[in-house]
Amino acid sequence: MTDRTDHPAPPPPAEAGATITPIRSLDELAPGQRYELGGFALSEAEIIEFARRYDPQPFHLDPEAARESLFGGLVASGLHTLSTMFGLVMGSGWLARVSLGGNRIDTRWPAPLRPGEPVRVTAEVVEVQPSRSGRSLGVARLRYRVRRVADGVVVLEATGRHFLRR
Numbered sequence: 001m002t003d004r005t006d007h008p009a010p011p012p013p014a015e016a017g018a019t020i021t022p023i024r025s026l027d028e029l030a031p032g033q034r035y036e037l038g039g040f041a042l043s044e045a046e047i048i049e050f051a052r053r054y055d056p057q058p059f060h061l062d063p064e065a066a067r068e069s070l071f072g073g074l075v076a077s078g079l080h081t082l083s084t085m086f087g088l089v090m091g092s093g094w095l096a097r098v099s100l101g102g103n104r105i106d107t108r109w110p111a112p113l114r115p116g117e118p119v120r121v122t123a124e125v126v127e128v129q130p131s132r133s134g135r136s137l138g139v140a141r142l143r144y145r146v147r148r149v150a151d152g153v154v155v156l157e158a159t160g161r162h163f164l165r166r
Contacts, residue, residue: 020094026128026138026164033125037092039149040084042076044115050080075112081156082107085121085146094123100137100163107158111148118149126159136166 020035044063051060055077058065066074082105089095113119122145130138139161146156 020092022093022097023095023164024097026098026130026140026166029125029128029140029164031125031127035094035123037094037121037123038088039118039120040088041116041118042080042084042113044074047074047076047080047115050083051077055079071112073114075114078107078109078156081109081113081146082158085144085156085158088121089123089144095162095164098165100165102160102162105158105160107156109156111153111155113146113148113155119146119155120149121146130166137163138166140164 020037023029048061051057057077059069059071059075060066060077060080063074066072090099124143124145126141126143128138128140141159141161143157143159145154147154
């Protein structure tokens with residue numbers, strides 16, 4: 001458990017559509033907190049361009065070939081979805097003052113993301129561990145979920161270990 005005697009109480013998690021308040025310390029996080037971080041949609045052109053450069057598989061590159069695939073149509077690369085989600089998280093400013101990097105991310109893609117489908121990103125605090133060495137940092141395990149707006153289906157779930165300042 002985190003000792004909060006030296007630090008202000010954690011800010012309440014953001015409501016959908018609210019502006020997220022950047023945290024000032026690892027100690028502002030507690031397991032179970034959830035944050036709404038915004039949303040995005042990937043166009044067909046963005047999906048194809050990313051695939052050309054980084055994940056050249058037919059179901060990401062060619063709408064016609066994709067119709068014959070397991071997906072039945074063009075879908076975003078999971079790596080594209082993950083990169084866009086992470087860009088949104090870092091761009092939100094939520095961790096900007098405290099982020100020191102990370103060393104692990106466990107990812108799964110339970111459903112495809114199709115061109116133009118709007119999605120929303122949430123973060124849940126899974127675990128908080130202050131440094132045992134007395135250093136002014138710690139580790140937070142954060143679970144990100146990317147859900148389609150239309151039906152709430154999860155298209156990406158990623159749990160990452162972040163090194164954060166205290």
